[in-house]
Amino acid sequence: MIILVGYATIEGQTRKIAEAIAANIEAAGDRALLFDITSGAEYALGHPEAAILCAPVHAARYPHAFASFVRQEASWLNGVPSAFVSVSMLxxxxxxxxQEEATHFPDGLLAETGWKPARVHHAAGALRYTEYDFFKRWIIRRMAEHENAPTDVSRDHEFTDWVALKAFVDDVLTLAKA
Known part of the structure; x- marks a missing residue:
């Protein structure tokens, strides 16, 4: 089975999540087509037999290019087993x-695009302090203090639950082969 693993990323964690999903698919004996939706590259992969799409939430919105892609491909996505991984810190x-607010972030995207994924997984992202400029690092650190999240700006902090993500992929693969 060929499965599209499409993603949008802003700071890199969603790409890392998509890569892990693709690796899990390949380890299960299927073929993963990893595709950066925001790259501007022409989508010329044909129509694989299933899809798992991943996107980060920033300021309660998914990247515009991601939403456009989903809107454009909604008919195909609704015709194959498909799933969505929403990445947010909330x-x-x-x-x-x-947490409740975060579980509803996909609602707007799905209503706007008409996509009806069979499964939705909510994954925590990362704080990439070492990659932020001074201003962003200051703002994110202040927000992290409010959330009792790590504030050590000398290193990055990753919160993705890789075990839960693998279980989600296994569930989607079972669904796709049913």
Whole structure:
């Protein structure tokens, strides 16, 4: 089975998540087509038999290029087993209302595009302090203090639950082969 693993990334964690998904697919004996939706490259992969798309949430929105791609491909995505991985930091918040908010981020995207993925997984992202400029590092550190998240700006902090992500991929593969 050939499975499209399409992703949009801003700071790199969603790409890392998509790469892990592709590796899990390949380890299960299927073929993964890893595609950076925001690269501007022409989508010329044909129509694989299934799809897992991944995108980060920033300021309560997914990247415009990602939403455009999903809107353009919604008919095909709805015709094959498909799944969505929404990447946000709020999903790991200690505040239940913020976690609840994060679980609803996909709602707007799905309503806007008409896509109906069979499964949605919420993955926590990362704080990439070492890659931020001074201003962004200062802002993110202040936000992290509010969330009781790590504030050591001398290193990056990753929160993705790789075991849960693998279980999600296994579930999607089972669904796709049913």
């Amino acid at each position: 999903i790991r918040s200690e505040f239940e209302e913020e």
